[in-house]
Amino acid sequence: MASESGRIDSLDALRGFAIFGILLINIQVFSGWGFVASETRQALAWSEWDEPIATWLDILVRAKFYSLFSLLFGYSFMMLAERVQHGPVRYHLKRMLGLLVIGTAHSLLFSPWDILMLYGAMGFFLGAFLSVRASILAACGVALLMITGVALWFAPRLGLADLGGSLSLRLLQENVPALSGGSYPEVVEANAYLSVSVFLDRIEHLRPLRVMAMFLFGAAAARLHLAERDSGHVRLLVAVALAGLVLGTALAMAEVKLTEDTLTSEMVKLVGEVGAPPMLAMGYGAILLLWWRGNGLLTRAVRSALAPTGRMALTNYILQSAICICVFYGMWGDRFASLSLAALMLFSGMFFVGQMIFSAVWLRIFTQGPLEWLWRWQIKRKRPRLLR
Incomplete structure (x- = not known):
């Protein structure tokens, strides 16, 4: 369903849903919970719930919502390209340059775990796919995931798996303490080193190829107009929802639960690592798009509640980082490593409700x-209009 401004409410709502899932994972590093020993975690209130929560977050959320966000990025790329009449490639390159600048500032000032720089860098390659059919886009995405899996399988066997891993770990160990007790200038300096650590980790795990694959899947979905209510393709959405949710969950559970050190278990875990995030991301997207094609009271309420947050996805993504460092880092709120994962999930839910209210109020006053x-x-x- 498109709004008066030409935006697709279901697409915006899906983007808001992705922002919430990203918060559930990012809160673990902002709060310091992800860096402390298990003995310290066990002393925190409600920590008895942490193990099952962490397990299900690993199965259903971790990497899956970033994949969904990447999918939506590719969808928006193709949708905007179809709307821009003159110089769509140049327009896209200017967007990616701006995103790189915003991502760099975000990484240094707030969160070294920023994803926008990677999106901006890989987004430059999307311009080459403007005229490609949906089937070719999807095939290229599958090929990139297969290349990723093969490379990750052979890298340790060729001695290439840990080229930057030790440096990445050392930078992490040396600079995380600044987040819990340093001044803001010290945090910015630590963020610079942690950004290098994150970059090395992403290169080691071939994140750029995975992100590009999701971009291409999203662009293919946009070619078919899957987010639009009257576009048809119901059978395709049902098939993607069933395959993505069932097979994606099975692969994710195998990746998390398998502990045997055998050749078969290693292969299954690798397939789960590479395949589960895109499959679950597409499954989540397909099932929600199917639901939001309806017009029932609950359907409209959920879609309308999430859509403003998704329309302001860039602002809300960076706002999450800004608020979290104010609450948890030692320079201000000083709550670093003081809350259990269960408490953090409650905090995240309340925080996101606040973001939904803020977004809805903001967009009643401003255009974006x-x-x-x-x-x-x-x-x-040229400065666009901001006030309504």
């Missing part, structure tokens, strides 16, 4: 989020 407005200004080189 503040960072979206600045980004559009950079692209068009």
